Amino acid sequence: MGTPSLGADALIDQAESFKTFLGLSQPDPGDKFFLVMGLTGAGKSTFVSNCTGHAVTIGHGLYLLH
Structure with a gap:
């Protein structure tokens, strides 16, 4: 299979952070946690991306977690 792609590594990091x-x-x-709230299109994802230096996945809806 070889070395995992950077995308897979980033996904693993996100999953670990989400578990926490x-x-x-x-x-x-x-570790630090910040709550970012705002209207759709206000620039929340851009703000987080600029603050962290990492690409942020932009959600396009609400999701229920069980």
């Missing part, structure tokens, strides 16, 4: 956000795993002592 949901309380399924403990955050690292240096």
Whole structure:
């Protein structure tokens, strides 16, 4: 199979971060969480991308988590 692509690595990192956000795993002592709210098209994803230096997946709807 070879080395995983950067996309796969980023997906794994996001999944681990999301598990921490949901309380399924403990955050690292240096982890920080920020709530970003705003209207559709206000630039939330652009803001987060600019602050973190990472590409952000833009959602186009609401999702229910079980």
